Amino acid sequence: MMPMNKTLTTLALASAAALAHAGEIEVLHWWTSGGEAKAATALKLTLQKSGHRWRDFAVAGGGGDSAMTVLKSRVVSGNAPAAAQIKGPSIQEWAREGVLANMDDVARAEKWNELLPPVVADVMKYKGSYVAVPVNVHRVNWLWANPAVFAKAGVKVPTTWDEFFTAADALKKAGVVPVAHGGQNWQDFTTFEAVALGVGGTDFYKKALVQLDPAALKSPTMEKVLTTFKRVKDYTDRNAPGRDWNLATAMVIKGEAAMQIMGDWAKGEFIAAGKVPGKDFVCAPAPGTARAFTFNIDSFALFQLKDADKVAAQKELAKQIMAPEFQEVFNLNKGSIPVRMGMSMDKFDDCAKQSAKDFGDTAKAGSLVPSIAHGMAVPSAAEGAIKDAVSQFWNTDKMSAREAMDKIAVAARSR
Numbered sequence: 001m002m003p004m005n006k007t008l009t010t011l012a013l014a015s016a017a018a019l020a021h022a023g024e025i026e027v028l029h030w031w032t033s034g035g036e037a038k039a040a041t042a043l044k045l046t047l048q049k050s051g052h053r054w055r056d057f058a059v060a061g062g063g064g065d066s067a068m069t070v071l072k073s074r075v076v077s078g079n080a081p082a083a084a085q086i087k088g089p090s091i092q093e094w095a096r097e098g099v100l101a102n103m104d105d106v107a108r109a110e111k112w113n114e115l116l117p118p119v120v121a122d123v124m125k126y127k128g129s130y131v132a133v134p135v136n137v138h139r140v141n142w143l144w145a146n147p148a149v150f151a152k153a154g155v156k157v158p159t160t161w162d163e164f165f166t167a168a169d170a171l172k173k174a175g176v177v178p179v180a181h182g183g184q185n186w187q188d189f190t191t192f193e194a195v196a197l198g199v200g201g202t203d204f205y206k207k208a209l210v211q212l213d214p215a216a217l218k219s220p221t222m223e224k225v226l227t228t229f230k231r232v233k234d235y236t237d238r239n240a241p242g243r244d245w246n247l248a249t250a251m252v253i254k255g256e257a258a259m260q261i262m263g264d265w266a267k268g269e270f271i272a273a274g275k276v277p278g279k280d281f282v283c284a285p286a287p288g289t290a291r292a293f294t295f296n297i298d299s300f301a302l303f304q305l306k307d308a309d310k311v312a313a314q315k316e317l318a319k320q321i322m323a324p325e326f327q328e329v330f331n332l333n334k335g336s337i338p339v340r341m342g343m344s345m346d347k348f349d350d351c352a353k354q355s356a357k358d359f360g361d362t363a364k365a366g367s368l369v370p371s372i373a374h375g376m377a378v379p380s381a382a383e384g385a386i387k388d389a390v391s392q393f394w395n396t397d398k399m400s401a402r403e404a405m406d407k408i409a410v411a412a413r414s415r
C-alpha cells in the first residue's frame with residue numbers, strides 16, 4: 001500500500017510542478033494549405049511533447065502578406081504573439097523596434113553558431129544576438145511538372161526558356177493549361193524572379209534585384225526579362241487572377257495543368273495528396289537556372305514576453321526547432337530541406353537531395369541568391385513596391401516593358 005501511495009503522491013507532485021511551469025504560447029504562421037498544415041502540426045506536437053501549450057495563430061494567405069498585416073496591428077496594440085513567422089531583412093526591421101527577445105542563452109547551449117551556415121545565422125541576429133530561429137531552406141526556382149501530361153503532348157520538361165515556350169505551345173494544342181498560375185503579386189513575382197535568373201543570369205539577378213542597381217534595372221537585359229515574363233502569361237488560364245498557389249498546384253496534381261513555377265512548398269502538396277516524386281510528378285530547376293539556387297529560409301522571430309512560464313515555453317520552442325528530430329519530420333512534410341548542417345538526407349526524396357546538393361554547390365560557386373518574392377533580399381517597403389509594379393505590368397495588356405522598367409526603378413527607391 002505505502003509504496004503505491006507514495007508513487008502516486010510523487011507523480012501528482014511532479015505533474016503539479018510540470019503544470020506550474022507549463023506555458024501557453026501563441027505562434028503566428030501562414031501554413032494553412034494541406035502540406036503546410038501537416039508541417040505546422042509537427043511543430044505544434046513538438047512543443048506539446050515538452051509539456052507546454054500551443055495557441056495557434058494561423059493567418060491564411062500564401063507568401064504571408066496577410067499574416068504580416070495582422071502581426072503589425074497586434075504588436076502596435078501591445079499584444080504580440082510569442083513567436084511569429086518572420087523572415088529575412090524584416091527580422092532586423094522588427095528588432096530595431098525593440099520588441100524582439102534575446103535568445104543567446106538557447107543558442108549558446110544548443111550550439112547554433114556551429115550548426116548554422118554563417119549566412120543564415122547572420123540574418124537571425126540583431127547586433128550580434130539571436131532574435132530568431134530558422135526552420136528550413138526552401139528552394140524557390142523550381143518547376144513542378146506532371147509527366148503524364150507532358151507525355152500526352154509529346155514534349156519534354158523544359159530546361160531553357162526556348163524549350164519552355166515550345167513545350168507550352170504543344171501543351172496548349174493538346175488541350176491542357178500549360179502553366180498553373182495564381183494571380184497574386186507574390187506568385188507573379190515568384191515567376192518573375194525565376195525568369196530574371198534564367199534569362200539574365202546570377203550576376204544580373206544580384207545587381208538588379210538584390211542591389212537594386214538603377215543601371216541594371218533599366219537595361220536591355222531587364223527589358224528581355226520583362227518581355228519573356230509577360231509571354232508566360234499567354235499560357236496561363238482565365239481563372240488565374242486571385243487563385244491561391246495550392247489550388248494551382250492541385251491543377252498539376254489532377255493533370256488539368258502541365259506545370260507550375262513555385263518553391264518546394266509545392267512538393268508538400270503533392271506529397272500530402274499521396275503522389276510519388278519522380279513518378280506522379282517531377283521537379284526540375286526553373287528554365288535556365290540549373291546552376292543557381294534561389295533560397296527562402298523560414299524562421300520564427302521571438303517577441304519579448306513578461307510571464308516567466310511563457311518565456312520558458314518560448315525558449316523550449318526555439319530549442320526544439322533546431323533539434324534534429326524536428327528538422328527531419330518538419331522538412332519531410334514541408335518540401336524543404338533542414339537548415340541545420342550535418343543532417344542525414346536518407347529519408348528525403350530525390351528533389352530534396354538535389355536541393356541539398358545544389359545549395360552547397362551554389363554557395364561555393366557564388367550563385368546562391370536570395371528570393372525577393374519571399375522577403376529574403378530587399379527591405380520590405382522596396383519589396384512591396386517592386387512587387388506591385390511587376391504585377392501591374394503582368395495585369396496591364398497595354399503596358400510596355402520599357403514603361404514597366406521605369407516603374408520598377410522608381411519602386412526600388414521606396415524606403
Ligand code: BGC
Pocket residue numbers: 030036061062063064138245265296297298374
Ligand atoms: C513561405 C513558405 C510557404 C509559402 C506559401 C513562403 O513565403 O516561406 O513557408 O509555404 O510562402 O505560403
